[in-house]
Amino acid sequence: RCFYDQKILQKTFGVWKERWTVSRERKLCLGAASHSRHLLQITIFKSWRAYVCQQQGKRNKYCVAESHAKRQKLLRTWQCWLVYVNVQRSKHGMQSVALAFRERSCLRISWAVWRRRRYQNCTRRKMNTLALQHWAQSLQFRAWLQWRELYLHSQNDKQKETRAVTHHQHWELKRCMEAWLGCLNLCRAKKHQKELAQEHHRNRIIRQCFSDWRLSWEHRRRMHSHQKDIDNLAERIALRRAFAHWKHYVVLCVEEARWCELAENHYKCHLLLLQKFWNRWKSCL
Secondary structure, eight states: OHHHHHHHHHHHHHHHHHHHHHHHHHHHHHHHHHHHHHHHHHHHHHHHHHHHHHHHHHHHHHHHHHHHHHHHHHHHHHHHHHHHHHHHHHHHHHHHHHHHHHHHHOOHHHHHHHHHHHHHHHHHHHHHHHHHHHHHHHHHHHHHHHHHHHHHHHHHHHHHHHHHHHHHHHHHHHHHHHHHHHHHHHHHHHHHHHHHHHHHHHHHHHHHHHHHHHHHHHHHHHOSTTHHHHHHHHHHHHHHHHHHHHHHHHHHHHHHHHHHHHHHHHHHHHHHHHHHHHHHHHHHO
8 A cells, every 4th residue: 555655646746747847848938939929029120110211211312302403493593584684684775875876876777787786696695595504404414313323223232231131130030940949849759758658667567566466465365374474475575676666766767867957958058059149140130
């Protein structure tokens, strides 16, 4: 009965330890999944913020370019209007002088020649002014087109570089997660095999002990005359088997402690690897 109580206690402690280990692994898995989701949310938020800042910078530059173009057009219009006003003033003054001269001298032929030359000169000046304005506008338009082409080329280069960095970060994170999941599945499989082996060994020991006890009981019932000798022999056999079982149990405990230590070292190495990739990713970012 004492041996049976000890086996019941051992079995109960094994079940409790198994449940405690399963709950601990579940907590670790939930923490890892939460940490992974948190990292993905941080990455998405940073990418979105960078994209919003980039779009805001584009809009600001485009507004500045439009404002500059409007100011340049208004300045050219104002200058043309000033030139036109000055020309009109000069024209009115020259016309008044010419009329006074015609009235004073009455030289119609000279007046006609002078009007024709004046008209030719005015026409030539207008043509020169228009040609200069057209040349200045064409130069400004060419400069604006070159600036716009360079700006678009630089923006495309920045976008390509940002996409390449994001793709590299996602690939590194995916590779780390796949390695971690593979290691976790391997540890679970090993633990399940170990638990099955321990359960099979415990059942075999229990069946063997029960069979031995039944044979001993039948033998005691048949051999009443040799009760004392058989009792002593049974005690020695029971002590020897208990010592063998205790020795086997100690070996199993030592093996289990060694496996636990190896699993803990592997998990620490995995955490160090994750921390290394995390630091590298942060430095790259």
